[in-house]
Amino acid sequence: MRRGFDRRGILTGAAGLLGSALLGGCDRIAGSDWGRRTLTLGEDANLFVQRLLLTPTSLAHEFNEGDISPWFKPNGTIDPPDEGYKALAQAGFADFRLRIDGLVEQPQELSLADLRALPSRTQITRHDCVEGWSAIGKWTGVPLGEVLTRARLKPNARYVVFHCADTMEMAGGGLEGGDVAEIEAGDGAPNGRPIRYYESIDLTDAFHPQTILAYDMNGKPLPVSNGAPLRLRVERQLGYKHAKYVMRIEVADGLSGIGDGQGGYWEDRGYEWYAGI
């Protein structure tokens, strides 16, 4: 049994290695640079396959009136603490103007009335949060492609970036989670610069028929908790892509100049830019 004894040693060693890798090593791997790069390989493969399989027009499933969730769970910011936003909300968003700028021939400033006057689309879709839950809602809004076509994209346009009203945190600390503090409009607040929510999608998703800027939810004007006055619906992706409180749409040729460069508030905190899974 000499032979077996050696094997037993090798086996024990291998099992020990696997065990320690699983228990302690994984977090160290994920923390290292090469580990992070390796881990994102899975996401890269996901994006590649989704681009391969998803045609520009394949639609997310649309539901019936009876499927609508009695309560559409608001998540993330549910009441923006920003003074500027509060003033807008107080006046029923009468002074709200959606700005469309960046790589466009004709920058736009559209009021809610302007947006409602444009062609609209209504869709009953399922909202899938990255956390795992789902809710079904009926959305009415103007197709994003409609707005972008009016602004006329420049040839080097690649991405559509959404700048939102809600401050998520202060650069350099402050404002934890749902702790709502009064935030002065504009920069230079005593506890740092406010980081407001931002998101981005590419032109394939921007011109997808179900990608809309929604102003109505379940037949009523969008409530503040769900993103009033305007939120993005990009139905083939997870919830955090559906930016709420959209104030400004910037057309860009890259994402490196946005936030920390990953294309969105949550993307800069480790989540996938293409959130199709």
Add this chain to the structure above:
Amino acid sequence: MIEAGVHPLAASTTRRSDERIDTVRRRWHFRHPLVIRAAHWINLACLAVLLMSGLQIFNAHPALYWGSASTFDAPLLAITNDETAEGAARGIVRVGDHAIDTTGWLGLSTAQGQSTGRAFPAWITLPANQDLATGRRWHFLFAWAFVINGLIYLIYGIESGQLRRRIVPRRDEVRHLGASIREHLTLTFPKGDEAKRYNVLQTLTYLVVIVLLLPMMLLTGLAMSPGFNAVLPLPTLFGGRQSARTIHFIVTNLLVLFTLVHVALVLVSGAWNNMRGMVTGWFVIETTRTSDPGKTFDPGTIR
């Protein structure tokens, strides 16, 4: 008892005529080809990472529902925590209207010396701390490894005929299902040529795991993807996205149960022989022959 390697004749020369002699022959049998062995261990690593990162993902919203959308006030199962009447924090698992106190394990457990409200404890999630983004990265990378490894296994298994031998029971074996269940319950394991093949309970179990449970994990996983939903309406196959998520969780539990039983049976049916079989491919078959008293011992009959 004559040990392997000793020629049976050596024993027969000194035996008395009323003596019964058990002759045990150990024969080396090449049981698992390299592809099967490699696929087995890679699969183990994948499933371990998928389980642990999956529990991390589950912790982000530790409740299960049935249908397309979440019925937040009536989950099928929820792992949470609350306070007892005396004001002590406790972890609970709610299944329908029942609540089970699971303090220390589920809902409330100790992480880095601190009592923390979290569904699954830190020691079993990947990463250990609450970090959904990193958990998802681990999950998707190893989901790819699991799929590629599984495809290699299936293609090789079908092409070489290994798969049919392993997971398709023969008709005569199905009739002996009852006997096989009895053998398993009494932990009596086949010897000799019988041990070369998987018995009917093994083939049926591996059939269910390989053809049903593992593909089900992949399909229910894909059914949760809003992107993939626009390609294939997989959620309808499972009764909605939240049902798919629930099934994903249930099948995970079945796979954990399978693994526990599998490891237990590996241990009691000859741990070392089984491990050597899955590491080097070589498995020892023991054949026992008992000579009839009074008859001339004929080593030629021992085969």
